[in-house]
Amino acid sequence: MDIISFLGTVALIHCAFYFTDQFLKSCMNVPYLYFLENVGVTVKPLQIHWFTTAFNRSVNKWTLWRPRFFKIWFTIGAVVVLTLLLPTIILLISGLVNHWRPSADPTVAPLQPMVPGINIPVKEFPYYFLTILVASIIHEIGHAIAAVKEDVHVNGFGFLLLFILPGAYVDVPTEDIRALSPFRQLKILCAGVWHNVMLAVMALAFGLALPYLLYPLYIHGQGLTVMTLSQDSPARGTTGLEVGDVVTGINRHPVASVAEWNQHLVTTVTSDQIGFCVPESVVHTHDETIHHAFEGADGSVQCCDGDSEAHLCFELKESHEADNGVAAMQPFSCLPARIAVSLSIKTCTTSASCPTDTHCLAPSLRNASRLVQIWRKERNGKSKDDVLYLGPPVYLYHTLSFTSYIPKYPFLPLYWPNSLEIYCDYMVKFSGALAVLNMVPVIYLDGLHGVNGRGISLPHYSVKEGTIL
Numbered sequence: 119m120d121i122i123s124f125l126g127t128v129a130l131i132h133c134a135f136y137f138t139d140q141f142l143k144s145c146m147n148v149p150y151l152y153f154l155e156n157v158g159v160t161v162k163p164l165q166i167h168w169f170t171t172a173f174n175r176s177v178n179k180w181t182l183w184r185p186r187f188f189k190i191w192f193t194i195g196a197v198v199v200l201t202l203l204l205p206t207i208i209l210l211i212s213g214l215v216n217h218w219r220p221s222a223d224p225t226v227a228p229l230q231p232m233v234p235g236i237n238i239p240v241k242e243f244p245y246y247f248l249t250i251l252v253a254s255i256i257h258e259i260g261h262a263i264a265a266v267k268e269d270v271h272v273n274g275f276g277f278l279l280l281f282i283l284p285g286a287y288v289d290v291p292t293e294d295i296r297a298l299s300p301f302r303q304l305k306i307l308c309a310g311v312w313h314n315v316m317l318a319v320m321a322l323a324f325g326l327a328l329p330y331l332l333y334p335l336y337i338h339g340q341g342l343t344v345m346t347l348s349q350d351s352p353a354r355g356t357t358g359l360e361v362g363d364v365v366t367g368i369n370r371h372p373v374a375s376v377a378e379w380n381q382h383l384v385t386t387v388t389s390d391q392i393g394f395c396v397p398e399s400v401v402h403t404h405d406e407t408i409h410h411a412f413e414g415a416d417g418s419v420q421c422c423d424g425d426s427e428a429h430l431c432f433e434l435k436e437s438h439e440a441d442n443g444v445a446a447m448q449p450f451s452c453l454p455a456r457i458a459v460s461l462s463i464k465t466c467t468t469s470a471s472c473p474t475d476t477h478c479l480a481p482s483l484r485n486a487s488r489l490v491q492i493w494r495k496e497r498n499g500k501s502k503d504d505v506l507y508l509g510p511p512v513y514l515y516h517t518l519s520f521t522s523y524i525p526k527y528p529f530l531p532l533y534w535p536n537s538l539e540i541y542c543d544y545m546v547k548f549s550g551a552l553a554v555l556n557m558v559p560v561i562y563l564d565g566l567h568g569v570n571g572r573g574i575s576l577p578h579y580s581v582k583e584g585t586i587l
Contacts, residue, residue: 124240128282132164158274164281169289171274177259181266192264192305195312199557200304202315206557232547234282242540243282249544251284253314253552258288260313264306270294314553318546325542328535335526336535339374341366342520343497345532351517352509359494359505362532364524367493370465375522386488386511393435393480394462395472398447401479407431407452419482422452430455430489430508432479436469447477455481455506459491486510497524 139161142150154160160167181188234243255277262272265288273289295303324331329338341364353359367373368382369392386392406429407421421431432451458479466478481489492505507514523535 121234121236121240124234124243125282129164132166132281135161135166136163166279167276168278169274169276173275174272177262177266177272181263185267188263188267192267192309192312195260196301196304196308198315199308199311203557206554209554242544245537245540245544246548247282247284249541249548251286253317253545253549254284254286256313256317256549257310257552257556258286260309260311261290261306262288264309265290265295268298268302268306270298270306311553311556314549314556318550318553321542321545321549325539325546328538328542329523332523332535335530336523337526338523338535340364341495341524342373342376342379342522343524343532344518345521345536346519348517352513353505353507353518357503357505358507359492359518362497363494363502364497365492365494365520369491370493372493376520379520380515383511383515386490390467391480391483391488393466393468393478394459395464395466395469395476396432396453396458396462396479397476399475400458400461401447401451401453401477404453404457405448405451407448407450418484419450421450421482428454428456430458430481430483432458433482434469435467435478435480450482451479453479455489455508459489459506460504481508483508490514497528 158169160169232238232246234240234246238246258275262275265272270290271294273291276287276289278285278287290306295306298306332338344359344361344363344365347354347359347361351359359365365373365379368379369386371378371382373379373382406423408423413419419431419433422429429452432453434447434449434451463473463476466472469476469478472478483489487509488511490507490511492507494505495501521532521536523532525532
């Protein structure tokens with residue numbers, strides 16, 4: 119599903135809720151309004167709100183559970199948040215400056231918006247939604263517990279869905295907070311940001327420890343397991359990749375992480391086609407070069423019979439004068455690709471780097487096409503034939519997905535570790551972003567409340583702490 123279809127579907131669902139709400143209000147006025155009042159639900163265009171007092175008793179119990187711990191906890195939080203306030207403002211200002219004056223490498227921007235369908239895959243929207251919701255709830259729980267700890271009554275909790283963005287808030291009487299001393303006010307106002315900071319730290323620690331925590335079930339760092347393979351992927355076939363294959367290398371470079379795989383793909387795209395040190399005996403035995411070789415419009419040389427799918431035209435990567443003993447070699451040779459690659463000694467750029475009696479031969483291909491050799495094995499460690507992919511490497515990037523975990527047992531799903539990694543990654547980003555944004559002294563955010571809480575009266579315009587990211 120593309121981003122337009124996804125947003126359209128969400129908008130239709132919101133419209134269905136809104137028009138149903140309006141219809142019931144007009145037809146079942148009193149009973150329906152009584153129901154909404156008791157449940158606490160409010161439906162607006164592209165918005166759904168729910169306010170409840172069901173969690174008030176639980177928050178009170180949590181606060182009484184370890185009163186001394188929470189006193190120390192929120193005192194440390196107020197100090198940490200105040201310490202981070204100035205660096206956060208500097209970070210945001212530098213981000214704005216970089217936005218209006220982009221650097222040479224825009225990927226190093228410290229802060230950038232994350233929008234599903236733009237720089238977040240639509241298929242990862244459930245991770246996006248859940249992490250924002252959890253980060254918002256943890257933020258508001260921090261405010262609520264800190265308020266109860268300082269003997270401030272909490273009226274209730276609210277949850278909302280603003281189009282595709284979830285959020286939460288806690289209703290705390292502003293007058294009760296103003297009656298506290300400045301530092302006690304700060305402990306309440308900084309609690310949400312403090313909880314987001316700690317949530318990001320814990321998610322980061324959990325993500326880093328994941329390979330060790332999953333060690334009894336999964337092997338990590340010894341290859342990439344093919345997790346999904348699209349139906350139209352050119353890597354499919356009788357000798358192609360299959361879901362569950364463990365990829366251990368690409369173009370004879372070992373890979374242990376998805377980042378390494380992607381980096382080698384980029385190198386393959388941006389570099390010339392690699393050559394292979396093929397023994398001279400292989401060329402003499404299997405060469406099927408046609409006599410009327412010709413150069414195509416795309417710059418590739420065609421020296422094989424058009425009916426041969428297993429053969430490729432290989433170009434000698436050296437001049438006749440420079441290559442020792444190359445007199446018996448032709449500039450182009452039509453060879454069976456699998457035999458030539460499997461019997462080659464190593465990769466090369468010129469014959470000068472090849473051992474004696476071997477020559478550097480590279481496939482003569484179209485501009486965007488590459489011959490990519492992929493090492494693989496089964497999950498139980500049994501070796502499998504290499505995959506030889508011929509075509510644009512970018513298709514491999516778009517039609518394959520990997521996990522760096524190899525299940526030790528066949529009943530274990532492939533996606534569990536990858537899902538945990540994505541959740542941790544999003545939690546670090548969104549919970550950290552929620553902390554950063556709420557530290558800014560801007561209207562409706564915790565930062566302004568925190569600045570005003572240092573002895574100046576709190577603003578009169580709000581009685582709720584909003585945390586929509």
